[in-house]
Amino acid sequence: MAAIFVTGGSKGIGRAISLHLCSQGHNVAFSYNKNKSFAESLLDEAKNFAGKIFAVPMQVENRKSVQQAFSATKQNFNSNIECLINNAAISQEKPFLEITDDDWKNMHNVNLLGPFICSQEVIPEMIKSKWGRIINISSIGGQWGGFNQAHYASSKSGLINLTRTIAKIYSKDGILSNAIAIGLVDTDMSSAEINRQDGKKKIDGIPIGRIANMEEITSVVEFLCSESSSYITGQSINLNGGMYFS
């Protein structure tokens, strides 16, 4: 069975995706950067699942590190990576005028250069097998901007356009590229925002009236990995409770 690779899988959304896909019988590799203990606890949690699980340290913005991680994954599962889920990301809240060049670069290195490198490294083999799925985890911030997250919003917007570009170039080769643009969900990355007064006000304005739960994210990832999505490419699936309409 082919492998699914989830970048940044030890915590938050990536962890939920890794656990869900593995529980459904897929062979899942996930990368982690610094959170080795979280990675180990995930391996433990998934050890009796229907699929196999594999953890590998990786820095998405470092091509050599990505190459090593993908190579280790292929060796471990004795198969190619058929689905790549570009999930690893960082966020930072800062007023626009205080964002430094380094802040900007770090953000785009992880959130945009990382998916670019990972996609470049898996696409040649996907072309050979004439089948592949690239799923980019984007954000509503990439669609409507962010007051204190200009660099985050920019990187996630870029990711949506990278999704479209890969779809335009490689759909003919059987590689489908889609993004999931997520609204508010309770993770380490968003907990500060959703617990503040302005965050609570934002939640009140969501037509569904609450933030997302992890199951609601993992199910759409599973759908996009599957054969059932065979005519969907270049799209952003908006999972935001109606915060932003398409």
Add this chain to the structure above:
Amino acid sequence: MRLKDKVCIVTGSSRGIGESIAKGYADEGAKVVITYVSNKEDAFKVAENTNSELVLQLDVRSRENIKEVFQKVSDKYGHVDVLVNNAGVNRTADFDKQTEEEWDEVIDVDLTGVFRCCQEILPYIKDNGRIINIGSLSGEYGGPRTPSYAAAKMGVMALTHCLARFLGPRNICVNCLSPGVVAGEFTEQTMSPDVKETALSLMLIKRFARYEEMVGAAVYLASDESSYVTAQTISVNGGAWVR
């Protein structure tokens, strides 16, 4: 079984996309209500394949007929979980040749029909239910030879937004599934060879869709899994119009 025992009405399900969605829902354990406007024979064949207990004539141009049909579904099952507004017509013509009669007919069925069904389902649809409106690539792109159809389908997207706001407090998700060009009878009747060629040139997946390829998204949007997706358009169009 992702839709086990859910009561799903699929309008215009005697053939085409509606038929495929009805089959897909039945495969996932739903109780599917088949409706048709004139293809009674085909509708009963679909019902046989989907083990449907209700096959009802429904003309979405008639509010009285809609009321009668939804009442019958309620009498049988007590409620509705999912409404798929699929029934539609198309009248192709260049913009300067489209008649007002054609315009009125298409808007009446494809847009006002959806509005009527959405209003009349409100007393019957359960909280946490789903409304799925079938849009079209034509509505997103502005199909050059389908002025009335494109306007109606874009209108369906706006209606989807409006209704999603209205039904959010009841946790009813309202979304639009927007197919591209599907290979089949409808396309054969409405697209000339040169228009087909133009359409194909837009597509990233270099072929027309199969009816079955609409089912995955339709099942997802009807299932409990999509409980945080509302007011959205899911485009199943082979990348013909990338948004």
